[in-house]
Amino acid sequence: MNVGRLNSKLWSPTLATKCRRKDGAPGVVLMTALLLLAGCRQDMQNQPKLIPQRGSEMFADHRGARPQVLNTVARGQLREDSYFYTGVIQGANGYREEQNLMPFPVTLDVLKRGQERFNIYCTPCHSRVGNGLGAIVERGYKPAANLHDQVRLAQPLSHYFYVMTHGYGAMPDYSAQLTPEDRWAVAAYIRALQLSQAASTKDVPAGATVRSLKDLATETGHPEYASPWTLPTTAIQAYPPVAKEGTPALAPANPADPTIKVPTSKLPAGATQ
Numbered sequence: 001m002n003v004g005r006l007n008s009k010l011w012s013p014t015l016a017t018k019c020r021r022k023d024g025a026p027g028v029v030l031m032t033a034l035l036l037l038a039g040c041r042q043d044m045q046n047q048p049k050l051i052p053q054r055g056s057e058m059f060a061d062h063r064g065a066r067p068q069v070l071n072t073v074a075r076g077q078l079r080e081d082s083y084f085y086t087g088v089i090q091g092a093n094g095y096r097e098e099q100n101l102m103p104f105p106v107t108l109d110v111l112k113r114g115q116e117r118f119n120i121y122c123t124p125c126h127s128r129v130g131n132g133l134g135a136i137v138e139r140g141y142k143p144a145a146n147l148h149d150q151v152r153l154a155q156p157l158s159h160y161f162y163v164m165t166h167g168y169g170a171m172p173d174y175s176a177q178l179t180p181e182d183r184w185a186v187a188a189y190i191r192a193l194q195l196s197q198a199a200s201t202k203d204v205p206a207g208a209t210v211r212s213l214k215d216l217a218t219e220t221g222h223p224e225y226a227s228p229w230t231l232p233t234t235a236i237q238a239y240p241p242v243a244k245e246g247t248p249a250l251a252p253a254n255p256a257d258p259t260i261k262v263p264t265s266k267l268p269a270g271a272t273q
């Protein structure tokens with residue numbers, strides 16, 4: 001390609017012709033053009049603006065990202081309602097105490113949101129009915145707490161929020177996946193789940209038809225759904241605590257629970273239940 005000609009189209013034809021004639025190096029013309037072009041952009045290149053994650057000459061500390069101004073709170077970061085964000089209230093005795101109350105009213109929408117989040121994030125371990133024998137537990141994870149046993153029924157509502165926020169024993173925390181509002185919605189849904197599993201005909205509005213779970217399960221072709229399920233023998237669940245490392249025992253969340261049948265055949269050598 002004749003760069004000289006190309007340049008002459010872009011720039012002054014006389015300049016291009018002159019250069020070609022003089023030294024016969026059209027590349028020089030291109031170089032000059034590029035330099036000139038770069039020169040033209042100078043003003044736009046050095047704008048007095050901050051680029052994220054880059055330094056800046058404007059401030060004494062040369063940081064583009066500005067630190068938060070002391071003793072100020074950024075918009076949307078004022079966490080005034082500490083119970084909403086922590087699930088605990090500072091008691092008169094100096095301890096932070098869990099409470100059996102919701103920080104905002106529970107509506108049907110809140111429960112629906114809680115059910116949806118519970119089914120996404122909690123059922124892998126706790127199962128949809130909350131008995132603690134989800135699919136992951138069936139494959140060997142420590143049995144998750146049965147949300148219907150006496151221990152769990154007696155816990156204050158904000159304990160569920162606290163567990164989701166900080167994790168509990170073998171359970172990881174869900175603070176990154178669930179906003180504080182969603183964690184409360186899940187906690188409220190756990191209460192609804194507990195009520196649903198212990199419901200009696202008295203809880204049903206007068207006139208409504210009550211059908212047994214067994215009949216419904218048989219009709220849908222899954223009679224096994226009506227009774228508690230047991231873990232397969234391949235699920236390994238119990239390990240002794242390591243006192244030296246301070247790790248808790250990886251034993252069933254509630255060994256007294258009659259619905260949890262812990263198989264003994266596949267326990268690793270030395271493990272106890």
Ligand code: HEC
Nearest residue numbers: 121122125142143144145160163164168169170171174253
């Ligand atoms: C990866 C599996 C897993 C998932 C997912 C999981 N959990 Fe758990 N959860 C456990 C295990 C295991 C325990 C028992 C902890 C222990 O004893 O070490 C437990 C215990 C609990 C307890 C009882 C705490 C106590 O004081 O006894 C609650 C409440 C609970 N989980 C709620 C939830 C909620 C709500 C979710 C969903 C946001 C959830 N879990 C998701 C595994 C899980």
